[in-house]
Each structure stands twice: as C-alpha cells, then as structure tokens.
Amino acid sequence: MPRTIIPAAVSFGPALRPNVWDLAVLPLVLAILWVLAFGGAQMATPYNIGDPLSITLDPEALPYYLLRSFLRMAAGLLVSLVFTLVYATLAAKSRYAEKILIPVLDVLQSIPILGFLSITVTGFIALFPGNLLGVECASIFAIFTSQAWNMTFSFYASLRTVPHDLHEVADMFHLSVWQRFWQLELPFAAPGLIWNMMMSVSGGWFFVVASEAITVNGQTITLPGIGSYIAMAISERNLPAIGWAILTMLIGIIIYDQLFFRPLVAWADKFKFESLPGEEVPTSWLLDTLQRTRLLRVFSAVPVLLWEWSLPVFRKRFDGLAATDRLNFRLPWFDRVWTLFLLGIAAYAVYRIGEYVQAEVGLDEVLHVFVLGLATAVRVIVLIAIAALIWVPIGVWIGFRPKLAQAVQPIAQFMAAFPANLMFPVAVILILHFNASVEIWTSPLMILGTQWYILFNVISGAMSMPSDFRSVADNFGLKGWLRWKRLILPGIFPSFVTGAITASGGSWNASIVSEMVSWGDTTLMATGIGSYIADNTQKGDFPRIALGVAVMCCYVMLFNRQIWRRMYRLAEERLRID
C-alpha cells in the first residue's frame, strides 16, 4: 500500500542524515540482505539427477540449513501472495472467471499436496535441466500449494464484502480500477490477508520439512534444509541430531515472527475496518525502530514515487457524460453458453480420468482405495472429536481469563506453527518400545500439529464472548451443563468450527506422512489412504499416486461440503451473537 506509508517528509537534505536509530538498524538490514543474497545464490547450483547431495548431521551446519529452508518458505509465500492478488481479484471482478476459478480453487485446496509432490517434481526438473533450481522449485511449489488457497479464499471473500458505500465513494470520486484496487480493496482486505498469511506460514513449516526430501522414481533427492537434516537423522537413528533440529526450528519460527510478522501486523493495524473496544493494539519493536530511523525511511519513498507515477497512467479518462462510459454488453444467453461450456469441459475431464484409471489400475483397486479412505476418515473424525473434548473445556477456561489468554494465545499459535513431523521419530520409538498397535497409535500423529488450531480458535471465541452475556447467565443462575448448553457452547461454536475446519483439512494431509513412519530401516504402516499414497510414492507408481490423491480429494471435498460448511452455516445463522 504505497499511499499509506508516506514518510512525514520526503524532502532531502537533513532528512537523509542518519540518526542513532539508523545506526542500530542499518547493520541488521544489511545482514539480512547479505544472507538472503548468499542463500539465493546457493539455490541455483548445477545438479543432475543421481548426483549425491550430502547432508551432514553436524549441528554447526544447522544455521545454514535453516537459512535454506527459510528462503524456500519466503519464496513460497511470495508466490502465494502474487497468486492470491491476481487470482482472487479476477474471480471477484469477472462473473465469467468466477464461475471457473472458485470451483477450481475448491478442488485445489482439497488436494493432498504431499501426495502430489513426486508428480510435480519431474516437471520442474525438466524445466531447469542440469540445475538444482528445478528441485528447489518443486519444493517451493509444494510450500506454495500449502499456503496459497486459504489466502486466496480470504482475499476473495474480502473483495466481495467491501462495504457498498465505500465502493460508491470510489465511483463518485472517479477512481479507476487500478486506483480502486490499491486505495480501497487491498487495504480493506489487508488484515484478513495478513492473518491468513500467518496461518499459511504456520502450516507451511510442516510442508517445508516434508518437501525437502523428495522421492523421484525411487531416488531420494535431499535439498539442503532442516527437513533433509531430519530425514537423514531418522535414517541414521541419530536422536541428538533430532533434538538439535527441533531446537533450530524453534529459533527459526521465533525469528520469522519477530522480524517479519510482528512488524507487519503492527503496521497493518490501521487497515482494520473497525476495532473492538478493549482490543490490544499490536506492537513491534522492529517497526517502532524502523519508524524512528531517518535514512532508512527514505526507502519508503520508493513506493510513493511509483504510486505517483502510476496515477496519470492508470487513471480513468472519461466521466459519465462521455458516450464511452458504462458500455455494458451483457448478453443474457452468453451466461448460459458459458456455463454449458464449462460443464462440458468438466464432464470430458472426468471421462478421461475414468478411462485412464480403468486402464491403469482397474475398478477393484478404486473401490479398495475408497475403503482405505474410509479408514482414514474414521481416524480424522475420532481424532477431531477427542481433540474437541480435550481442548474445548481448556480453551474456554483460558478464554474466560483474559490475562491468561493473552499469555497462552501466542504459545498455542506457536505450537501450531511447529512442524509436528519433527516429533514423528519420537512416536515411532515409543511405539516400538511399548510394542503398541500401529493402527491405533500412529493416528494421533495426524492431529499432533493441527489440534492447536482448535485450541486457539476456542480461546479467541471465549474471549470475544460479551461479558454482559455471561453476567446475564449468572443472574439467572445458569450452572453446570445447562450453562454450557445455553451459553458457552453456542457462544464458541462459530470459532470452534473455524478451528476444526483447519484441523480436519490439515489432518487429511498429514495422514500421508503419519500413516507411514519410519525410524532407521524400521517402517510402521497403518491401513489408510495416507499410507497408500506414501507407499506408492516410494515405489514411483504414478497412476496409483494419482488415484490415491484423487480419492482423498473427493473425501476432503465431501467433508468440507457435508459437514463443515453446514456447521458453518448453522453457526452463522443461528448462533451468532450480535
């Protein structure tokens, strides 16, 4: 948003003289730039499939690995952001585009990314022959696919809910499409977008770890990074190395939060359309310091200049008296033709896929995979239910104590960001040690990383429950179960559903890595669609991977539509507290 970061004075002269804050921050900025450049250069080294990529378990190499994982994450986020801005804007602005883009997005977000990895990597390697960049791109692509969809949905939803009167103001004051986007739509959507970016990054660490060791045709390519380090440690049964990796990851998440998201959230607070009374204003030491610098702030003049330059170029060149204004060709029949055309394409695609699957694997196998999907579905449902039973009471208890909630909330978010796959080896060791049932005890791994979404959504739901509501209940002597039924559950239900949707989606995805876990050369495999995909990925059996992915996609969409969306609507209509 160039318009809103105008420095108080973009005049030159004394403004350019560095002050003490510049001296403090300049080294930091330069260091970050140097590190980024160095890491970036490493990404594009020559490489041919089959070349060994050595990963050392020396803890001293971890900062370097962290940097590489970091860059992948940043690249994924950047691509996601660009994708979001373009895709969602198109969908929101064009009725015709909307008709394809939104259903496609719905399918995309249900595709289990991890299953897809081995398919996409071949394409990317072909794109950059003889260079590691192809593999990097595949990893970044996996991270992108884990981040982009929810950001896109949020941005699209925001674009659709820009208040009508602000749109009218934009019309009335002759803003062009370009100006409207930067002045109205993007700022309005910014808080939601940033929140979803944070969620995306949170979920993204899991995929960074999972996508660095990529299996292609039975060969494992290990990109330098935390994820590969872990994979190596697992195959060598090196427990201390796992400990080091966990520690490094913790530090990495904190750095990301402090250097990137904190300042961003604090800065974006002004875009909040309306703030609730008593809400805490987010702060960031880095942003405060940056805003005190003098020399560095001049950099923020760059967007302002770009903005000024774009104004005459992208302005609206006519007003309502010109005959060119509001040329509306709306052909009523074209809508129908368009819909028919899209349906035709979809039907053809389904037919071709059916044909392919029939030829490659046969119908029996398809049924078998659906049964496997059912096993995983049962796991997901049971685990969400258990997580709800545990975390809802705890979340409510915490949420009703604002002080405590302030302290716990960041911890819960942090736990959600922590890639749970780092903990898998520990689970394997325990299962082996106690000789426990693989079918049952690998299941909790699915929800290890995603249960936190339930917790922190319930906390924020309980926190935002109007206190007069609670005092009314107290007055009427609502106690025990009745109090839960009449007051608390309806109050937190919408937030719970939001959290549970994320948790459930994440669990499906996680099943691919959690239903088949290994420690050294011991591999534990539970029955389910996740292990089916993982197993075939190792074997390099593309048709079966595709089948597994497609079936899982069906399940996720079914879940989303039949369970979550319904509950969401119920929550919106009946249980909202105005």
Next chain:
Amino acid sequence: MTDDNELLIDLEGVRKFFRAPDHSDRVVLEDVNFQLKQGEIVALLGKSGSGKSTLLRIIAGLIDANGGKVLYRGKSISGPVHGVSMVFQSFALFPWLTVQQNVELGLEALAVPAAEREERALEAIDVIGLGGFESAYPRELSGGMRQRVGFARALVMRPDVLLMDEPFSALDVLTAETLSADLLELWQERKIPTKGILFVSHNIEEAVAMSDRVLIFSSDPGRVKAEVPVPLAHPRDKDLPAFKAIVDQVYAIMTQRPLRPAGAEALSLGYRLPSATPHKIEGMIETLIEPQFDGKADLPALADELQLPDDALFHLLEAGALLGFIRVDEGDAILLPLGRTFAEAETTERKELFAEQLMSHISLASHIRHVLDERRDHRAPEGRFIQELEDFLSDDEAERVLEQVIAWGRYAEIFDYDYTSGVLSLPEEDEEERGDGEASSGEDAAAE
C-alpha cells in the same frame, strides 16, 4: 436557449425498478420530473423507502435509470460526472487514510499534481473547519468532524452540483445544526463554487431551514407528490410564524394520504409495516389523552413532546392509524374512540384490544397466527415467513417487517418467538403460564 444553461440537473419521466429475487420487478421510482436550477438549494423529503436515495444515486451516476431522461447541463448522464459530487449519510471515509488523504482522494484519481492536490486539500480542510486535523485518522474524530471530512472531500472537487444524502442524520441535533449553518454560510458568501445543492432529509425543520424549495416524495412507487417553496430570507428564525406555517404545511402534506384508516381494504401481506414498538405506541396514545392535547395534537408539537425525530414520529403515527387507534388529518393527530378505550384500559385489556386490532387489520399477523394454528406442532421457522415477504420486499426490508410484526405479536400474545432458534410458536395457552407472561417476557428481553 438561455433557459437550458440555467438548468443544472433535469430529470424527465425517470423510472427505476429493482429486480426482486423471484425475477419480478419492483418499481421504486415512477415518472419522476425534477429540475435543479442555478443558485438553488432543494430539499427532498419522503417516507422511508420512497426512493429518495435511489433518485440521488441516479443523479450522481452511481446507478442507471431504467427509463426517462437524466441530464446534467443538457447532457445525458451515464456515470459519475466531474461536476457533481456527493456527501454520504454514513460518511463513508476510508479508515486507513488520514483526513488529508481522504480529501485528496478524488483529486488523486484525476491525477492532479501532488503540489496542487495538497494546496487544494488544505484549503478545503480549512474552509470546512478542520484545520489542524490534516494528519488525523477518521477513527480519531467525532461524528460531526467525520462528516466535515465528507464535506471537504466533496467540496475539494469544486463541484457544480452538490448532492447530499441525509448528511446530518447520523449526527446529534446540535452538531447537525452547527454543520448545516456552516455549510449555508459558505454557500451564501460564495466561498464555494457550487451552483446548486440537492439534499435528502428526514427532518422537516432542517429541510425548511436550509432550502429554497422542499420536494415531497410519495412512496410505492416514488414520485414527486408536492413542492413547497420557502421564500424566506436567511438566516431563518425557526420561531417566526411564517417559518412555522411552512413547517406545518409540509407536515400536513406528508401525512395526507398514506395513513390509511383501519378497516379500509385489508393490508397486503407485503405492506411495509412501520417501525414502532408497542411501548412507543402506548406512549403516544397516553400522551394524546393528556389534558394539554385532549385527543388532538399538532404534529410538530407532538414530535416535540415525544422527543422523536420526524421519521420516527411518522412511523408511530402510521402504526397508530393502522391499528385504528388514531387518525391523522391536516397535520393533526386525532385520537379515535378505540384509542381512548385503549388509553384507559389495564395492561391485560390493552393486550387483548391490541391483539384484536392486529388480527383484523394486519394481515401478516393474522397470516402467521393462521399458519401456527394449522401446524401440528404449532411452530414455524421465521425463515418461512421471510421468504414469503421477499416476494414483495427486499431482503433487509423483509427482515425488518417480520421483526416488527413479531414485536407486536409478542406484545399482544398472539404468538411467541424464540430468539436463539428463530422459531415462531403459539404462546402457552393455559392460565398458569399466562400469569407468568410478564416474567418470561422480561427474561426474553434480557437474553436479547
């Protein structure tokens, strides 16, 4: 022709309809003719939903008319015109822009160079009395100051024609008066280049105080029903008999027809029931039998006594008339015999009387009761009725009307409503429960 040059805005036979969800057309404006001449301030009054805002938006070029001519200085309008600017009721400021950035918005869009932009914006901010607040954000400002930003944003464009949609109605009385006086002063001292102002108002006194002409809109469909010139010099003294006479005249015109006497043809299901709580209706009737009025009250005096803004008073009057308690004639509210009985009755009798009138005159109420009686479990979700109403009304309006009839029905105890589940049901009929009625309705109110 010199005449044409004088006309800033010229509407001829303007028609506008909105497509309802069931693809039927709801006519909002029909054959509207109106002219805004140079040097004029015109006020637009009319019932809520009569299409005043719609008309303003058509002139602003924000929406298209479905028929008729819409001309600005003789040229047809098909989108927002550079010479026309607008002030919004909701202020509609961009919260992430400072006051100055908000004011510069339109200039920026036209790519006015930065230096000139700043100069013009600062001047407008100064003129409108916001000097010193250039770098404040809207959320730091009071309502009155926010609307000043809205004025500055419109005026900085140096518009020929200024449109204002209830610019003062979101403000408290004092702020509204100061702001309108300030605007009038700018206008009269020619500190702004604006040549004509058209504004919508809900407040009759405000409209008469500011304008050279008051246009009164009728509703369903909206058209110009009457025009009252205000040939008084500024500044206008609101206590002057001439001023009062005009206000009275406007009141009389506005209450002329739409308040149908009860017992005339039954209201259609989709009739826009006025917004008036049963307690307000009770209050009005009790006021009317007070000795100072003795069953007959001049409307401005009644508005004063009840401390209600004009639009709320009209709603209340309409409700009273629909229920057969009062009648409105020549700018007076007159208590009918039934209203007198109501005023003198005890709570239970009042409720019974209210229920009787509701069942016989408000077809939506009797319809709901009928449906509940028919159903085996005597319950129905509100969505069912909202859907029915949406055949006649827009979504928001349907919800509002249903909410209104629910408030009346609950008061009259002809049906009950559960807020959390949104289900309508028959009230518990046995005597015991009836005795508890008061307590349980108290609880309901608290739960809301």
